[in-house]
Amino acid sequence: MSFWKKVAxxxxxxxxxxxxxKEVVFTVLVFAILVIVIFNFAFGTTPxxxxxxxxxxxxxxxxxxxxxSLNRAFISEREAGxxxxxxxxxxxxxxxxxxxxxxxxxxxxVVEVVALPxxxxxxxxxxxxxxxxxxxxxxxxxxxAVGTLFSALAVNTRAREMVLPILFLPIVVPVIISAVKASGxxxxxxxxxxxxxxxxxxxxxxxxxxxxxxxxxxxVIEE
Amino acid sequence: xxxxxxxxxGLLVLTALLFVVALYxxxxxxxxxxxxxxxxxxxxxxxxxxxxxxxxxxxxxxxIAYLRSRDNKWDxxxxxxxxxxxxxxxxxxxxxxIWARPNWGTWWNWEPRLTTALVLWxxxxxxxxxxxxxxxxxxxxxxxxxxxxxxxxxxxxxFLSTTWWQLQHPGHLVFETGGLAPSMLAALMVSLAAFTxxxxxxxxxxVSLKNAEAELRMLMDSME
Numbered sequence: 016m017s018f019w020k021k022v023a024x025x026x027x028x029x030x031x032x033x034x035x036x037k038e039v040v041f042t043v044l045v046f047a048i049l050v051i052v053i054f055n056f057a058f059g060t061t062p063x064x065x066x067x068x069x070x071x072x073x074x075x076x077x078x079x080x081x082x083x084s085l086n087r088a089f090i091s092e093r094e095a096g097x098x099x100x101x102x103x104x105x106x107x108x109x110x111x112x113x114x115x116x117x118x119x120x121x122x123x124x125v126v127e128v129v130a131l132p133x134x135x136x137x138x139x140x141x142x143x144x145x146x147x148x149x150x151x152x153x154x155x156x157x158x159x160a161v162g163t164l165f166s167a168l169a170v171n172t173r174a175r176e177m178v179l180p181i182l183f184l185p186i187v188v189p190v191i192i193s194a195v196k197a198s199g200x201x202x203x204x205x206x207x208x209x210x211x212x213x214x215x216x217x218x219x220x221x222x223x224x225x226x227x228x229x230x231x232x233x234x235v236i237e238e
Numbered sequence: 239x240x241x242x243x244x245x246x247x248g249l250l251v252l253t254a255l256l257f258v259v260a261l262y263x264x265x266x267x268x269x270x271x272x273x274x275x276x277x278x279x280x281x282x283x284x285x286x287x288x289x290x291x292x293x294x295x296x297x298x299x300x301x302i303a304y305l306r307s308r309d310n311k312w313d314x315x316x317x318x319x320x321x322x323x324x325x326x327x328x329x330x331x332x333x334x335x336i337w338a339r340p341n342w343g344t345w346w347n348w349e350p351r352l353t354t355a356l357v358l359w360x361x362x363x364x365x366x367x368x369x370x371x372x373x374x375x376x377x378x379x380x381x382x383x384x385x386x387x388x389x390x391x392x393x394x395x396x397f398l399s400t401t402w403w404q405l406q407h408p409g410h411l412v413f414e415t416g417g418l419a420p421s422m423l424a425a426l427m428v429s430l431a432a433f434t435x436x437x438x439x440x441x442x443x444x445v446s447l448k449n450a451e452a453e454l455r456m457l458m459d460s461m462e
Contacts, residue, residue, distance in 0.1 A: 164388070168381050174371040181367060182385060185360040186392050188353075189399035196403070216399050227391055231384045234305050 021106040025114025026121070032091075033122055040125050043084045047130045050076040051137055065138045070198040073134055074191050077151075078158070080126055082180045085162035088119050089170035098170075098236070108233035116163040116228075123155050146201035146210055153217045154194035160221060161186050164228040168235045186224075193217045246442055253435030260432045263425035281425055283333040285433035286326050287355075292437055293323030294358065294390055297365075301386030304379060310452070313379035316386055317369065318444035320362050322437060327359045350400035357396050361389040 033039055054072040058064055092098045101111055131151070135142040162183055169178035197213040199205075264281040296319040304312035334352060335345045346352065365385045372378035418426065 168384060171377065172368060172371040173373055178368055178371060181364045185357050186388060188357050189395040192399045192403050212402065216395065220395050223391060227388060231387060234380050235384055237380060
């Protein structure tokens with residue numbers, strides 16, 4: 016089998032499990048809505064306040080839901096003893112990384128596709144613009160690039176769920192800053208030129224951390 | 239890194255001398271700046287920043303070396319450098335805040351270099367936390383090496399994004415308004431050398447302490 020066929024097999028396995036149980040996507044979606052509701056109480060509901068903190072709420076929601084779903088990506092493998100199976104399978108660790116990363120990307124994108132309209136409805140913001148969709152896609156790739164690596168790292172430690180957010184959140188600071196700025200511009204009808212400044216940071220982050228994570232992933236799931 | 243006793247003492251003496259010269263230059267040799275308060279902290283703040291970054295760079299290199307060679311000595315160097323780096327990083331945040339209070343009127347603002355320093359601090363504290371949570375020495379070494387690499391690669395991106403996010407740091411003042419007076423530059427250089435020396439003194443001592451601990455553990459295991 017070629018590299019990409021192996022990758023596709025892992026991603027398909029994750030997608031199938033998720034389709035059967037709908038566990039992660041459904042739970043994370045409920046969590047995302049809860050975060051939106053809590054922020055609504057925390058920041059007030061005046062239109063001015065919402066215009067100001069809207070993009071921030073959106074990205075805090077996505078970052079926290081990301082932690083939740085990325086944690087599951089490897090904990091579920093571990094619970095059923097599947098990790099050993101994956102390790103024993105005749106494929107490189109890199110194929111496992113790319114496959115799991117794409118699986119997490121799909122499930123996060125599904126959550127975001129449902130959460131964005133809910134967000135728009137609650138906050139009366141126009142989220143259905145190409146600019147916002149591009150920003151969300153690029154930032155989510157950055158999240159899963161690092162998140163998959165740290166999720167695999169966390170699952171082998173004694174603290175598991177606690178390790179991922181502690182490592183993941185500081186590393187993705189550049190993505191969160193840039194995504195908040197770019198979405199702010201997208202929501203207020205800023206030009207692509209202005210947005211590009213922020214998008215290029217996210218693109219640089221995506222490329223750098225896809226490569227770095229790809230290279231070091233093998234060391235993380237060694238045992 | 240275990241260096242002979244003579245060279246360790248030599249390094250220590252040299253560093254101590256550099257500190258004496260640096261103190262003299264900073265407090266007596268360098269003229270006052272009229273419109274800045276607490277300006278002499280600059281000569282400690284900048285070298286402390288440098289020492290922290292140097293420490294994290296050593297972590298980065300030793301982490302790569304560990305993953306390639308699986309030689310425990312690199313893991314010992316990396317963790318020692320993280321511990322020292324966090325100390326300097328904390329000093330960087332503290333001295334910066336002390337300077338900021340009289341000059342900016344606040345202890346903290348979300349200026350890019352401050353934010354980057356804080357993010358770095360959290361990343362490397364996470365490094366030590368993960369070591370605590372790892373099961374077994376080899377796993378701790380492997381996982382923390384990965385964090386040492388990823389954390390360092392993140393530094394320039396964090397810095398770039400926070401810079402575009404907000405700009406306000408005396409760094410621009412120093413380098414865009416004709417730079418430092420020669421006497422000030424000399425004092426800064428001596429202070430930089432002193433703190434670089436201090437970093438290596440601490441690193442060598444910490445590494446040899448960790449080596450002694452490892453040796454002791456081995457001896458105790460063999461006695462059982």
